[in-house]
Amino acid sequence: MNREIHQWWSDNLDKEMPLIAYGHYGFALLMFPTAAFNCYEYEERGMIHRLAPWIEAGKIKVYVIDSINNESWMNPHLHPRDKAIRHQQYNRYVTDEVVPFIYAHCGGNEVPIITTGASLGAFHAANTVFRRPDLFDGMIAMSGSYDVKLYTDGYYDDNCYYNSPIDYLPNLEGDHLAKLQTKTHLYILTGQGAYEHSQWSIDLSAVLKAKHIPHELDIWGYDMPHDWPTWFQMLPYYIDSRF
Numbered sequence: 461m462n463r464e465i466h467q468w469w470s471d472n473l474d475k476e477m478p479l480i481a482y483g484h485y486g487f488a489l490l491m492f493p494t495a496a497f498n499c500y501e502y503e504e505r506g507m508i509h510r511l512a513p514w515i516e517a518g519k520i521k522v523y524v525i526d527s528i529n530n531e532s533w534m535n536p537h538l539h540p541r542d543k544a545i546r547h548q549q550y551n552r553y554v555t556d557e558v559v560p561f562i563y564a565h566c567g568g569n570e571v572p573i574i575t576t577g578a579s580l581g582a583f584h585a586a587n588t589v590f591r592r593p594d595l596f597d598g599m600i601a602m603s604g605s606y607d608v609k610l611y612t613d614g615y616y617d618d619n620c621y622y623n624s625p626i627d628y629l630p631n632l633e634g635d636h637l638a639k640l641q642t643k644t645h646l647y648i649l650t651g652q653g654a655y656e657h658s659q660w661s662i663d664l665s666a667v668l669k670a671k672h673i674p675h676e677l678d679i680w681g682y683d684m685p686h687d688w689p690t691w692f693q694m695l696p697y698y699i700d701s702r703f
Contacts, residue, residue: 461516466561472552479525479558481565482508485518487597487703488562490554492577492584496530505688510696520699521571523562525554529580533611540612544619551623554588559595574645574703576600578691583608583625586648586664590625590640598645600698602691603656606664629667637671645702646675649694651684 467478480499489511493501502508502524514520532538532546563570573596575585582604589596608624609616621627632640646668650661658679665677684690 461512466565468557470553470557472549472556473528477526477553477557479523479561481521481523482511483515483518483521486514486520487572487574488566489520489522489699490558490562490573490575490585490588490596491522491524492575492581492588493524493527494577494579494581496527496534498526499524507688507692507695510692511699514696514699519703521566523558523565525558527581527584533580533608540615540620541617543611544608544617544623547623548619551588551591555592555595572597574598574600576602576695577604578602578688578695579604579686587623587625589643589646590629591622593636593639593643598643598647600645600647600649600695601661602649602694603651603661603686604648604664605657605660607660626663626667629664629671629673632671637673640671640673643674646673647678647698647702648675649678649680649698651680651686651690652682653685653690655686656684656690657686 461482462484464481467476470477478499491502515522528550532543575588575596577585582601583606585599586601586604586606589599607626608620612620648661648665650656650658652658668675
């Protein structure tokens with residue numbers, strides 16, 4: 461399997477940001493780490509190994525980036541206003557730096573980009589697509605939370621609102637909504653086992669349904685906890701069966 465590590469200074473984040481690319485051909489799968497982990501997480505946990513058949517077959521090219529959650533939503537020492545500002549900087553890093561890199565890495569072609577992630581990574585995967593449906597073609601969001609108010613200790617401003625899908629999606633109109641209504645790869649997955657909060661996925665699905673945004677809500681069993689064994693089954697299954 462082709463594996464490349466790339467790194468550059470992000471002007472948006474004012475720091476070096478690494479990225480790992482796997483594969484040689486296929487649509488781009490942009491992976492967001494869980495919690496406060498980095499771009500090595502999916503490889504070290506074994507997810508890349510489980511995706512190897514589709515990577516090696518040229519169905520997908522995988523791009524894994526770092527999170528900065530420990531500098532934003534998961535930083536207990538930061539005021540929620542500053543958490544939201546830092547997250548907006550991360551949004552710009554993804555759209556203004558990572559997306560052009562993916563296009564260049566794929567020979568200058570604007571390849572389809574599907575986002576994915578588990579837990580807090582699912583929030584990033586979903587929020588990224590919902591905010592910029594002009595750049596991203598779909599998502600596989602596993603075991604996520606989609607209400608940023610979980611991390612703001614009662615604080616709320618525009619930066620919080622525009623990064624809280626459960627809040628801003630009901631108010632979408634016009635071209636932005638129309639673009640989301642054309643998507644055919646919006647997948648919301650959750651288990652019902654230990655530490656899962658399936659209602660968060662159900663609530664997001666209800667909002668999308670009310671806005672006539674096509675999507676698939678897939679609720680797995682009570683034997684599926686909020687943990688890697690669940691995601692090891694979910695992601696390969698969806699890559700194999702939906703693309």
